[in-house]
Amino acid sequence: MSLRPIPVLRGRNVELVPPTAEDDQAVADMRSHPETRRYLPFLPTTFTPDEARQMRENKDADARYLDFRIHYITPSGPVFAGTCGLLHINPENSSAEAGIIVCPEFHRTGLGTESLLLVLNYSFTTLKFHRISFETAHHNVQMRGWLENALGIGLEYRLREAWKSGSGWIDSVGYSILDREWSDLKEKLENRLRRPQLPSGPSVSAAGSI
Template sequence: MPQHDIALESPWRRIKLVPPSAIDDEAVAACRTHPVTRRFLRFLPTHMTADEVKVRRESRAEDSRILDFYIHHLQEDGTGRFAGLTGHFNLDTANESCEAGIILAPELHGKNLATEVFYVLLEYIFEAQKLHRVTFETGSDNIAMRSWLEGVAGIRLEAERKECWKQLDGTFADVKGYAILDSEWRDTVKSRLARRLNGI
């Protein structure tokens, strides 16, 4: 399957979700291996080459259960600068569900960009793809992500799994699982995220 050609623009015009491309392979490698990124995703590699990113990008494009986007932070001149990765995976068409995730470039943390990314991504998942359910997983020790899911987005905690993610050192991390239904997106979550973004 060729790489998709979907591009999603934010109403707030700070980010754009674009199809993965070779031009960002080096930036992806740096982002995935950055110590700040790996602080709560300790299964990610400590080293990665642009060639390895290319292999990963191309193999994921072949998997119909995955829809990857690269996040571009829009500059004043209208150009986009690589800002991270997002998308959905584990697509289950029979049950109309998927899992979503994000890795934001560390230098852009704390700027409400994750809120904007998830607004755009969830709007596409629920309103264009018409899926019923989206799940999120995060390490139990990732207080910032848990606070965003619970406090900012108001997304339900559904699961607490002991020693779920195997890390590079052979130990296991506990994971918390969250979920949102299409009705919850429509009734509460979308407006919560919009209010947060309108206050920037």
């Protein structure tokens, strides 16, 4: 299993590219945006480009992370649209957790769905993972709806008061996909992306370190 160098994953509307300094300002703005923090309330109210740089460098040096930047492809060039990737990578158990944060201006455009399709397909097809999990806030109805309705996967667990935020403790919930399930789930996501209008996708997941 080789996780470096980080590849470029290309879809119809997005490219997932390795993190670079050019996106540090956009990452900082996204992570501290009030709409992002509505779903991920443990994120800080302020986040600087220098902090984004430090986070990028730390994760690049940590084999437990595989981090991508989401670039929306336009006729005039790529536009930063969010971050996604894998965390808590466990080679021994062939497992990882998937995470995504999409910029508020790209919520409900389908870019989140397309990005996660690319990450999941790379995880199961190229990296040969056995299990990919998702963890999100109990109140994150958009992400939970995407997992339960778009993918049709059931709730696996609920952890009471698992995350500490500025307003107190919040519950988290977890879901998972196994390699033997991926073929059918991939077809579901591809069918959604074939619709004339881009379908609604997840706003953010609770993998706040992505």
